[in-house]
Every structure is written in structure tokens, then in C-alpha cells.
Amino acid sequence: MGEHYFAERPDAATRRRSVDLVLPDLHLRLDTDSGMFSPDRIDPGTRVLLETAPDPPESGDLLDLGCGYGPIALTLASRSPQAMVWGVDVNQRALVFAESNAQAAGLDNVRFTLGDELDPGLRFAAIWSNPPIRIGKAALHDLLLAWLPRLTPGGLAHLVVQKHLGSDSLQQWLEGQGFPTERIASRSAYRVLRVAPRTEGRTP
Template identity: 85%
Template sequence: MGDHYFAERPGTASRRRTVDLVLPDLHLRLDTDSGVFSPDRVDPGTRVLLETVPAPPQDGDLLDLGCGYGPIALTLARRSPQAMVWGVDVNQRALELAESNAHAAGLDNVRFCLADDLDPGLRFAAIWSNPPIRIGKAALHDLLRAWLPRLTPTGLAHLVVQKHLGSDSLQRWLDAQGHPTERIASRSAYRVLRVAPRPETSTEARTDDSTEGHTR
């Protein structure tokens, strides 16, 4: 387990290197290391996500779920300088790299931490993620059950998943969980899913019923 990117402390010996994230609106040079996700290049799925999603909200709290060394979170921070961006991961080596990459890029509106260290009261105007599919279906479902309810009522999540790793079945599962989900992009066997919060059940009618006939 120590060799997997979803280990807390990877057992793989450190071997630092640098990758470039070049998008139409930005260029980031990112330090990476062995034992983190996609250390030799920005993952193609991440690139598909960043090239196809609509612009993020310009303010509020934004989340990169499973941030790795930071390409998604840093893109959010650059595109939404008035927002506060949070990157969470289980991999301590990745979090240290992400912090260093944010500093090198001059971005002070982004923070990285373990999930348990994030304020549980925070609600997110957007969640962007290249989720850790290889942790297994059950663990992935638990992860999404924990974080998607933390969207604001108008917030949206955008997830990128390879077709052969279950993007279509994940879309069906999300719909079945009450999260309206649609595919907004498809490229090179990757699917980008837009996930909305569960529609909230209004309590107004019940409140009105309970007070009907009483003096106001």
C-alpha cells in the first residue's frame, strides 16, 4: 500500500521532477515526486477536465477533492483570484508539493490539508476532481457521499473519469443517490460529469399546515 498514491505516507523513494501544465489561459510549472499521482506528466484526465469545464465561481469556497500536487487547485486559484480554494488529499507528500507549487506560482488564495483538518462547516460553491478511482468502488462511493453534500444549494461538482474505469456506471450511481448528473464533455475516453446537489425538500408546506388555524 505504501507505494500507492492514495497512501498517507508513500513508501517509494523520493525522486523529484518537474512537469508543465499549459492551458490557453495559464502556464504552471509544477514540482512532482514519486509516490504521488501521475508524477511524470499532468494526467490526461486532469487536462480534459481543465480544458472543458465552465469558468469556476469568482468567489466563495472552492474544493479540489484529491488534489495531488495541485494542478486542479492551482488552476482554480488562478482563474478565481477572489475565491478561497481548498485542496484535500490523504497523501502527505502530495500536500507538501502542492503547498510548494502554490508558493512558487505566487498564489495566496489556496490552502492544502488533510480532509480531517478542513473545517466541517465549509460549504463549496464548486468541487472539481479527478477522483481516485483506483481506491475501489466502495471507497469511492463513500468519498463522494461525504463531500457532495457539502456543495452549496447552487454549487456544482465536475468530475473526470475514464470510460473504461466506470464513468457511465458512476453517473448512474450518482443519479440514483439523488444527485442530478450529466455528461458535459467526452474526449480521449474520458468523461466529464457535472453533478448537482440533491434537491432540498422544502419544509414550508409542513410549517404552514402546522400553523393553519392558529392565531398569527
């Protein structure tokens, strides 16, 4: 995984390689490097999310929160060619590779940026994420509270979290924050959570 993957400017020595993302509907060769999340293979949680979540909306703005080198964002862009996909991360090395991977795949409906550089008025028809659990519970909660309220009224978020890293407690916390949340898939110790926008009267 790499201890520096959630650093803004990783200091890990560069070691480029490629991984293959093979799904029933697409095959992408993605370049990666040290200092980013799961550089040696597609993370199993990411794969569970991509193989079990329902199809993303056909149009609108879609968000990959914590995009790394881009497997989720590029899958969204491929599956929803009429949508605009945004990938955000703190890791600038990963963002460079994500942009390069999008160009190599011929996907022009996806952009990658630091989260604080994205238009704060943008609202998302979908948010997909393999969230950075290892940044710590408090930081994770702050991250989710910054982005989940930016769902459109009919939008949905899909998050994948390992059971032993707190998927059940995260589901309970999200419910406590006013976001209706349900588990829609469970595989290989991973849980996929579907999160709906806050409903009136449920804001804590």
C-alpha cells in the first residue's frame, strides 16, 4: 500500500510499473509509481466496488473521492461517456499518473485535481470511493462530511470498506450523521455501502 500514499508530495523513491484493470466491460492498462495507493495491483476493495456497485448515472457530474492513479474514475468515465467525472486526491504524484492514464485510455470526460481546487459549487450525481481509512477516523469523518453533502438530491454515494477496518461502525456513524446508509454488497471481507443524501430533519 505504501505509507506515503496520503501525503501531498510523497518522498518514496520512484519505481514505475503498470497494472491491468480487467472487468467484464473494459480492460485498462494503468501506469503507477511508488508513493501512491496500491501501486502493484488493483486494490481488492476497488475491484469489489467496481464489480458490485450498480451502473453510475449516464450524465451529470460524478466524483471519485481519493482517486489515486485513477481506476475508479476511469471506469466511471468509460461506463458513462456522457457524464463528467472528477477525480480528487491529496497525492500530487498520483494525480499526474491519473491524468496520463486517462489520456492513454482515450477518455476525455474525466479530470483530476486537488480537492480544494475543485469548484465548491459543483454538485455530484454520484460519489464513488475506496476511502483512505488509514488516515484515521477523525480525518476520514471530516473528509466524508466535506463531500457527501455535495450529492445532488437524487444522487448516491458508494463506498467500499473492509469489515475489519470498520465498515459496520462507519455505516452506523453515517446513519448518525443523517445519511441513510445500507450495505448493498459483501465479498471477501469488504462491504459496499450505499449512502443517500441527508433527508430533511435528519441533520444532527
